[in-house]
Amino acid sequence: MSKASEKAYREIREQLLRGTFKPGERLIEDDLASLCGVSRTPIREALRRLASDMFVRQIPNHGTFVIETSEHDVEDLFELRAMLEGYAAARAAHRVTADALARLNEEIARIDRALSMQGAYYLDTFLDANRSIHAIIIGLAGSERLRLMLHSLTEQSVVLGTLHRYSMEDLKRSNEHHKEIMAALRAGDAIWAQAIMTAHIHAAFRSFSRGEDDAVQDKERKD
């Protein structure tokens, strides 16, 4: 945690996201240790964290392997996220505060500005503000367990490469959803909030799924 363990976690995670370690590949603790410049002890801690994040899979006495992901997995992931975030939004509608609404409004405006200015880093701004928006809503739900579960799911969607696949149209619609979610929260309408949030996640999945079509066909042709 304090230094070596955290460093190892970040480094291995980075390599996994970069694709240096391929799905199914076995990760040797000694190799990772020399790669990260630390001993095996913090490496083992890092691998355990990555396993609980479902980035890798550990088999006792056999080693740890990079997770192999399927199309079915992606759909599963989004469905769970849609359900849990919908639930979070419903709870948030009952517990929303003026301060939270103000913060949501600021983030939503930030996305609007970034998208209209068409600057170089509009996507980074979107991703950052989007993360904040969802964090605020999940925070309003007031369940640490729920927060952890959703954190795990969003982490997993990162490793599946579901980001950077959205068109400008997708991003604009996404932010319109944000505005509607905020309206539902302000109205204290839990069912509305839940429904629009569920739609929001499903729409994101379809955007991703559309962009992925070629790769899917390639994969399936091999079988």
Added chain:
Amino acid sequence: MSKASEKAYREIREQLLRGTFKPGERLIEDDLASLCGVSRTPIREALRRLASDMFVRQIPNHGTFVIETSEHDVEDLFELRAMLEGYAAARAAHRVTADALARLNEEIARIDRALSMQGAYYLDTFLDANRSIHAIIIGLAGSERLRLMLHSLTEQSVVLGTLHRYSMEDLKRSNEHHKEIMAALRAGDAIWAQAIMTAHIHAAFRSFSRGEDDAVQDKERKD
């Protein structure tokens, strides 16, 4: 995992459930090591697992502490379980097999027999069969992620001492729910399955909550 780590995990978990380690108490790795008869290395692995199970809370460079639980936590836990198991039941209705129905039927009958015979271990039988029933349904849902999340939640409800609080009436109603869930699955009716499963979990919560009333009132009087 293989031996020492697993032993340490089970031993510490056992002590936590027994209440030997009190909520908020700090757990010293060295003490646990001598208690379990292993070195600190597997102890640290065990503590990490227990932390991801939310049995303990780890603060970097400060130590690990037994989780402190509140009434709000219990309600939160059951609400999440109700939602997730309801979702699992809905998915199960679409994917149910004849074999699974047969196994469900056997477990339900096992509970009926145990409850009607009033034997000494009817509660153990109930708990075991109940676990099987829920495992079968979650398995039918076909989502490893969902299975893991629910496993974590049920583990947590164990540490909160939510078992051994149910009356005979509660257990009988519970098994009637099981029968109705099975009927919904056989009919392939996802909405019915989801609704009755959600009710099933909420009923369990109210049973538990009722038995807990005195303790709750004591707690609240202090504030």
Added chain:
DNA sequence: CGAACCCATTTTGTATACAATAAGCTGATC
């Protein structure tokens, strides 16, 4: 020619030793 067994090597699991950091306590100073 194939399969199974045994040995060498690699890799994971555990123990111990060491380093770094935090908590507690004594004593000095204001």
Added chain:
DNA sequence: GATCAGCTTATTGTATACAAAATGGGTTCG
């Protein structure tokens, strides 16, 4: 008398050494 500094001790974090287990390859036997 209280507070803060510095030291001592206790505890966590990391490295290394050792033990157990698994993989892989080669040989032998059917």
